[in-house]
Amino acid sequence: MRARVLMAGLALAVAGLVVAAAPAPAQESHGGASRTGAAPEGGGQKEISHESEECIHKLEAGGEPDDCQEAPSPIVPAADELIWGTLSFFALLFVMWKFAYPGIKKGMEARTQRIRDNLDEAEKTKAEAETILSDYQRQLADAKSESARIIEEARQTAEQMRRDLMARAEAEVNDLRQRTRQEIEAAQQRAVADLRAQVSELAIGAAEVVVQKNLDRESNKVLVDRFIEQVGASA
Amino acid sequence: MGADERSHAYATALFEVARAEGNLEQVEAELYQVARAIESSDELRSKLTDQALPVELRQGIVEDLLEGRTQPVTKALVSFVVGAGRARDLPTIIDRLVRRAAEERDQVVAEVRSAIPLDDDQRQRLQEALSKRTGQNVSIKVTVDPSILGGIVANIGDNVIDGSVRRRLEQLRESL
Numbered sequence: 001m002r003a004r005v006l007m008a009g010l011a012l013a014v015a016g017l018v019v020a021a022a023p024a025p026a027q028e029s030h031g032g033a034s035r036t037g038a039a040p041e042g043g044g045q046k047e048i049s050h051e052s053e054e055c056i057h058k059l060e061a062g063g064e065p066d067d068c069q070e071a072p073s074p075i076v077p078a079a080d081e082l083i084w085g086t087l088s089f090f091a092l093l094f095v096m097w098k099f100a101y102p103g104i105k106k107g108m109e110a111r112t113q114r115i116r117d118n119l120d121e122a123e124k125t126k127a128e129a130e131t132i133l134s135d136y137q138r139q140l141a142d143a144k145s146e147s148a149r150i151i152e153e154a155r156q157t158a159e160q161m162r163r164d165l166m167a168r169a170e171a172e173v174n175d176l177r178q179r180t181r182q183e184i185e186a187a188q189q190r191a192v193a194d195l196r197a198q199v200s201e202l203a204i205g206a207a208e209v210v211v212q213k214n215l216d217r218e219s220n221k222v223l224v225d226r227f228i229e230q231v232g233a234s235a
Numbered sequence: 236m237g238a239d240e241r242s243h244a245y246a247t248a249l250f251e252v253a254r255a256e257g258n259l260e261q262v263e264a265e266l267y268q269v270a271r272a273i274e275s276s277d278e279l280r281s282k283l284t285d286q287a288l289p290v291e292l293r294q295g296i297v298e299d300l301l302e303g304r305t306q307p308v309t310k311a312l313v314s315f316v317v318g319a320g321r322a323r324d325l326p327t328i329i330d331r332l333v334r335r336a337a338e339e340r341d342q343v344v345a346e347v348r349s350a351i352p353l354d355d356d357q358r359q360r361l362q363e364a365l366s367k368r369t370g371q372n373v374s375i376k377v378t379v380d381p382s383i384l385g386g387i388v389a390n391i392g393d394n395v396i397d398g399s400v401r402r403r404l405e406q407l408r409e410s411l
Contacts, residue, residue, distance in 0.1 A: 200411035204404050211400055215385045220351045223386040227398035228357065232364035
């Protein structure tokens with residue numbers, strides 16, 4: 001809506017300029033034509049103006065063509081241009097004031113409001129960003145402290161495990177050493193016992209053989225009699 | 236009827252027959268020697284308990300072994316038990332019979348193993364010594380067992396009096 005109002009105001013201004021600029025040249029060309037066209041068509045000098053007569057006299061007196069006309073002012077416009085220009089200016093100013101200015105003002109206000117809203121939004125976003133940044137920084141600090149704590153705990157756990165493993169390994173080595181020593185001692189004792197048993201078996205076997213060879217009937221009779229005496233005596 | 240009751244019944248029957256024949260002590264002693272012989276001889280025990288052999292053959296083995304060495308009633312009793320297929324239980328039956336006979340005489344049985352046969356004097360003195368030792372009237376049943384090397388081993392019930400050389404050697408082995 002605002003763009004359409006602006007476009008309408010701009011179109012009116014252009015039209016005003018065109019309308020205001022058109023009459024002067026037309027009038028000028030019309031006047032010029034009347035001045036330049038009168039001589040060839042008329043064929044006589046019945047309507048020669050006072051200025052023309054003065055110019056003719058100057059030329060006849062040996063003057064230059066520039067002496068016949070005065071150059072227009074480069075600063076002050078002609079009176080008709082000044083009037084039409086002023087009228088056009090005020091007409092355009094009126095049209096602009098009436099139709100374009102409200103839309104432009106409304107658009108400027110909307111733009112100002114939008115910029116203000118954007119600034120507010122930017123401030124808000126900045127505040128949120130700062131909040132998020134502070135949160136992130138706090139979380140980062142927490143994460144750093146947490147990671148440091150975890151690393152410290154892991155280090156302590158690893159150290160404890162190392163100490164436990166060392167203690168266990170040492171205990172196992174001591175236990176193994178103790179068991180090995182006991183097994184060696186047991187093996188030695190078994191070997192000694194086996195040797196002693198074998199020696200005993202050999203000795204008893206030898207004694208049995210000797211007894212079987214030497215224990216004749218008379219000796220056996222003595223043993224029987226001694227047994228009978230011992231049984232009777234122990235009653 | 237269990238094996239224990241059956242052995243008891245056979246022992247009672249054999250005891251009554253031997254007592255009826257009037258020579259219980261001698262039959263009892265002979266049966267005791269037969270029981271120890273069966274215990275000590277694996278071959279004799281396997282022959283008498285071999286169910287594959289005819290009963291007549293097993294009884295013939297018994298009669299051949301005991302013919303002229305024991306009383307006829309002893310031979311007949313052993314042959315009867317073998318013929319009944321109870322040769323495996325024969326030592327148990329005879330031991331029960333011996334205890335039953337000793338109880339009849341108000342005695343306890345002392346199973347004596349000696350490396351050499353004992354003469355009558357030794358038997359008499361041994362019986363008196365064991366009776367004095369136990370405070371009971373002892374009836375000794377002697378078997379020759381060379382494995383004890385020398386001396387005597389006497390079993391009276393659960394009481395064992397071991398004076399054998401074998402025992403001395405065992406003590407020596409334990410002390411070593």
